[in-house]
Amino acid sequence: MDIGSYLSVNARNFGERPALSCEGRDYSYFQFNEEVNKLAHGLLHHTNINKGEKAALLMKNSDYFVFAYFALAKLGAVIVPVNFRLTKDEVQYIFQQSETAVVIGDEAFGELIEEASKNTTIRSIITTGKPKVPTHLSYSYVLSKKKENPELEVAETDDLEILYTSGTTGKPKGALFDHRRIFNVGLTMITGMEINQHDRFLHIAPLFHSVQLNLFLVSGVILGAYHVIHRDFDPIKTLEAIEEHKITHFFGVPAMYNFLLQVPNAQHYDLSSIKRCGYGAAPMAPEIISRSMKLFQTDRFFNLCGLTEAGPGGILLDPEGHKKHLGKGGKPFFMTEARVVDDTGEDVKPGSVGEFILRGETIMKEYYRKPEETKKALRNGWLHTGDLAVKDDEGFITLVDRKKDMIISGGENVYSIEVENVLYEHPYVIDAATIGLPDEVWGEAVTAVVVPKEGAVIDAQELKQFCRKKLAGYKVPREIIIEQQLPRNASGKILKYQLRTKFQKAEAE
Structure with missing residues (x-):
């Protein structure tokens, strides 16, 4: 079955069951399916979108995002979720590279689009x-009066999503998935986190992210669970929603957990309905995990350590694992194999560092329109992640570094070369390196280490403003460190691990 058909089946089987709630708008599964069908027919009429064509979503979390996703899925279109924090140039590249034909976006992003x-x-x-913009169509105008399911044949092998993830070149790469792969991603959560049709989800992490979209929204709709959608993350409103809607399943990036812990009277909210808590997208300190367990009054915590290219998928640390291995990454997801290998492709010994590679039923088909990058990433059936990891004697895998020097700040992926390319554009910068330093709130803080040109004086605040004009806000360095030179090896490559060690020690002193 294709992803859209699961919604249709749920509408027939238990149409009166509550499905969605967003900003006071509530829908049963029957109403949910009708709204999706009205949009699907409207898109066919007003945009003439064909099966296999690309449709981008540049939207914050909302019921409209959910309707658009499932309407496009029913039409056999390929959905391209776009990070709404990106700049015009970054968005334009994704539109061009994905060959987008139709865009559905929020009013606030109209001019950007x-x-x-x-x-x-x-x-x-x-x-x-x-x-x-006068040439743009309003969502309400596009809606059709037709409420029946579109009579289009969509197969599980048809393409469904292109999820963009930045690469070491600084240009994003689009990971392509079909319906079957995304169903398998949902299945990994149904089995791995034991979610079921009686669960009640709160969606506060952005739905353009593969974690919130595929692991929880899609899997929850397949099951017929209940979904509460928040447009933005607000700590107090999150606690209120858990109490009001009796949320059973919560997912947040580490920064969100940290903000919840800062609410002065957080312990006064009734959070007893929570059965499971998931976290991921960034490292989460054991101390924050322990405090969060006390706040939510449960030890049913799951560490989800995955990659967009895997749907996302990867390794999972379950509640039993937390009791003995707090701080580790975990073991492979259901239907997934994981290894830690050396440069020859052989498994490294326990305790040794190697490359983290994956194989399974959720791995992307390819990087869209990037054959060379696809060949490098997918070799002999294995996804080579470029991440460095260590495996212990019990089979628990922990990521220790990233070959691609990726920084994860507040759940957002930041690749150093993207930031460095902008830093090098500044007239006073002669050398630059971007690293991630531990941060209690954001997981990692983007930190730029720069060398000024001879005779030049770099103003840190001015350099941040310079970057802010060219980069999405979460990519802008939170700290600028001025150095006279950067450590390099014999080949001229910057030794970033030395920078991380140096400045982590400096902050600790």
Whole structure:
């Protein structure tokens, strides 16, 4: 079955069951399916979108995002979720590279979408609110009166999503998935976290992220669970929602848990409905995990350590693992194999560092329109992640570093070369390196170590402002460190591990 058909089946089998709640708008599964069908028919009529064409979603969390996703899935379109924090140039590249034909976006992003759509294959732009650009269509105008399921044949082998993840070149790569792979991603959560149709999900992490989208929204809809959608993350509103809606399943990135712990009267909220808590997308300190267990009054915590290219998928540390191996990554997801190998592809000995590689039923088909990058990543059936890891005697795997020097700040992936390319554009910078330093709130803080040109004086705040004009906010360095030179090896490569060691020690002193 394709992903959209599961919603149709649920509407027939238990249509009156509560399905969605967002900003006071509530839907049963029957109403949910009708809203999706009305949009699907409207998209066919107003945009003439064909099966296999790409449709981008540039939206914050909302019921409209969910309707758009499932409407496009029913039409056999390929969905391209876009990070709404990106700049115009970054968005435009994704539109161009994915060959996007249709965009559905929030009113607040109308002008950004219009600018980014220039010199692309986009022919239709739909806005959820009142369009700011005359040529854009309003979401309400596009809706059809037809409520029946579209009569289109969509196979499980048809493409469903392109999920963009930045690469070491600084240009994003689009991981391509079909319906079957995304169903398998959901199945890993159904088995790994023991979720069921009676669960009640709170979606506060962005739905453009594969974690919130595929692990929890898609799997929850397949099961017929209940979903509460929040447009933005607010610690107090999150606690209120858990109490009001009796949320049973909570997922957040480490920064969100940290913010919840800062709420002065957090312990006064009734959080007893929570059965399971998941975290991931960034390292989470054991101390924060322990405090979060006390806040939520449960030890049923799951560490989800995965990659976008795997759907996401990878390794999982379950509640029993937390009791003995707090701080480790975990063991492979259901339907997934994981190894730690050396440069020859042989398994390293326990305790030794090697590359983390994956194989399984959730791994992407390819990097869309990037054959060379695909060949490098997918070799002999294995996804070579570029991440460094260590495996212990019991089979628990822990990531220890990243070959690609990726920084994870507040759940967002930041690749050093993206930031460095901008730093090098500054007239006073002659050398630069970007590293991630531990941060209690964000997991890792983006830190730029720069060397000024001879005779130049770099103003840290001015350099941050310079970066802010060219990078999404979460990629802008939180700290600028001025050095006279950077450590390099004989080949001229910057030794970033030395920088991390040096400045971690400096902060500890």
